[in-house]
Amino acid sequence: MKATNSTGLIFFPAYDWEISPTHPERQERLLYTQDQIMEEGLLDIEGIHEFKAGFATEHDIQRVHFCIPDVASRITPSHNISAGGCIEAARHVLDGDVDKAFALVRPPGHHSMRVVHGARGFCNINIEAIMVEWIRFNYPHVKKIAIVDTDCHHGDGSQDIYWHDPNVLYISLHQDGRTLYPGSGFPDEFGGPNALGMTVNVPLPPRTSDKGYLSVIENLVLPILDEFKPDLVINSAGQDNHYSDPITDMAFTAGGYARLNEMLSPDICVLEGGYSIEAALPYVNTGIILALAGLDYSYVQEPDLDIKSIREEQRILDYIYRLTDGIFENWHKRNELRSEYYAKKEYFQRNKSIYYDTDGISESQVEVVRVCDRCPGVFKIDSQASTGYRILGIHIPRGACQECKHKGLEWFSEASGPYYGVYLQDMDADEYQVRLL
């Protein structure tokens, strides 16, 4: 047996980290997955290589986040290593050691937004975004990146971070926000004024199973990727769509996950959620690894699978087909929609209320972005949290035009008022500064 695609595996189960002893994010989470991977002998297969995780540095994290008051107070070493594991996965792919890689790491990250006052949805920092920014800085030839987030929960953190970025396409397939945390991710969340259409949300009805999921991949995700032509595709491989997951209500199977990864053929997979630690994760992860490596996964199956009992009803499928068609239609109209909504505006403001369920913090944000035809557009976020911190964060994007760059620096130097501090991300300079007031 030999892998068609050489595949790297970064396995970091963090056996000594938990949110609390009975929390879904506990030490036991990847134990049975490791058992299954070891018993299957996956690491012995020619072309499958296991690599050690690494550490993300404070600088790597600052490329993505405004951590309030600072990085050190918002994370533990587990987060450095989880993000560092993703970075190592990317390094081995981009250096050509392997064709593909899977960062099977925890804790997860896709609910972490650009401003971090605490933990949300079990996430402190966004491990994919930290990896993506590390890639863009270290491998500048990688210009366009697509993130396909198949976690059952809407990846509101990743969406927030890439909302204004025309070079990072973020597509999320998740259980409809009307029925599940975090309650967002509707088709009209479609990207900021400079990146309209670069956020694509597909809220799927509860009980969606293999046929529904794979139809979205086939009829929406793959055609969009074909047009976007990314240099790199990342799968946020949350595994809580599984029919046995205790905290969601979908009906995806291990075989379905494997098929999804075969169709999508991502360069890098990153584990996100997935809390059916005995009945799903061991089989789903085995399926994903085999599919990434281009090996036969047809015998991978949950012991208790009864495919007939979880197959979706026709009306669910019909709903999904209509939904997909509508989203695809909008995607093709993204440029017209942009002229219609934003052409005459110089700045655009949005107000957001954010709740940090894990830490019980509320935050309100006012975000102002410069509508720009020449670059992704500078933006600033005025953020006030129930912890008492109020900050101003300014982001000068990669490839910013002179005006935007100038504007950002002006905002940074002139800010005054009731802020704890002003935070600056100057992506081209790779400089991250804080001015305490």
Added chain:
Amino acid sequence: MFKPWGEKDMMLGIDVGGTHTDAVCIDNGSIISTVKRLTHTQDLVSSIVDAVEGLDVDVERVERVVLSTTLATNSIVEDRLGPTGMIVSGGPGIDPREYFLDENFYLVKGAIDHRGRQYQELAEKDVIDVGRRLKARSIEGIGIVSKFSVRNPLHENRIHSILTEDFRYTSMGHQMSGSLNFPRRIFTTYFNTAVMPVQHRFLESVGMALRDMGIYTDMLILKADGGTITYNSAFNLPVETILSGPAASIMGAVALTGERGTALVLDIGGTTTDMGVLAGGVPLMQPRGVDIGGKKTLVRGLELLSLGVAGDSRVILEDGNVRIGPTRVGPPACLGGELPTPTDALSVVGLFDEGEKERARKALSDMSREMNKSVEDVARLVIKTFCHELKDAAIRFINELNSRPVYTIHDMIYPEVIRPEGIIVVGGPAGSLCSLLEDTFGIPCKVPRYYEVANAVGACLARTTVRITLLADTYLGKLLCPEMDIEEDIPGNYSPDDVKAFGMERLDELYEYLGMKDRPETDVVEEQSFNMVRGFRTVGKNIRMRLQTRPGVLPLSEM
């Protein structure tokens, strides 16, 4: 000083290698006699007899005989295994038929999951049917393997009880090792059964030959992990005795130097140079198991790097650069061969005295002309290249060991980094290379006395090693030790300390049973304990532990 053996006890160590058979006799902690003979590859028993006869032995005082042989290794590597039946039950995952080597491998229905719960019953009728078919082909040995049998040996035991009457040789996967890895379990169990007939005949013949010489003590056999097993265990687990040769040398290096620090061991032979690593004087083990005959197994072995840069390696000029190995060209020119080797280079510069120096000079003369350098300069360049190749390989080897994945935050933050503080060199050309290797590596280099028979010394003094795996699942109320075939009911409050105490007791009983005079040190080499939470409530503990006798050697009195 501590003396595990009586003052009057004599010990023999014999290492039957591919080229040489080496033997030593140790009396009262001192090496009193050594011998090196060519191996009769067609008759290993007579090689052993020759070597023992060449030693200065008082047969009546021989208390311990340890044998390291290539028998099992060669049967596998040279593909001289008789037809062997394999009965495998798998269940979902990778198709087990991927690992089937021939038509005597059979798949039967039955499945067990990662926690050891049966979710598909064993198809007993199929088992009986497969047994009949194998029997009809006059097959005498079967291997029995099920997926996750180390979590629950139910199906393996059941197949065994159905078929045991019909087959002379049987092995079950869970008895090979407590580690997870279904494909490796299949190959390990297959090899174990397949080498049983030849191993049984061999051990019986050696035992008889020794008795003919008046040596009546029980023989011990060296394993790939540098420990020994008893004659009886070697009958049931012959696969454990593969690849014991390099382990013998490394244990010999430990015995001859009394090394207690972190060191690199180089065993420079004719065909290969084997590298091993000592940490705190204890050899490092491979995490998953050794490779043999192109297959990966669960056989525990020392962490080794085998390099085709050795005394008899080919030396050529390629684009103006000296290249060594990886192939062997036969004996060095100075010893009657035709082509130049590193040994010839040593001969030219006066670091190797055997054979004819003139032949060595002649072998290097072509290169000397081509490079427009004196023969001595070419020889020095060859030796320099040789040392550098070893150093580069050692650096890669150590880097690889240090970049092994770890699974806890603690191990990420506080990694156990291996940094050798010295080198121990054994094997044929060791003596002449010491100062050159010291200069190249930049760390102290030791060449112990008796370096040329370090392998036999290592075999002679290696301690018995045992490793057991313990799994406690307090939710299921079960404690399992697959290697010892133990399955016990345990209470809900069973703790890691209880697991450890249980394991230590079982090991003590085993040491007693094996008649080990001194109680060896036992290490907990792996320990994990997880709270099992179902429905947001803690329902039990999942405890995993590995206990292992620390590999080591009996002390020499000169140390």
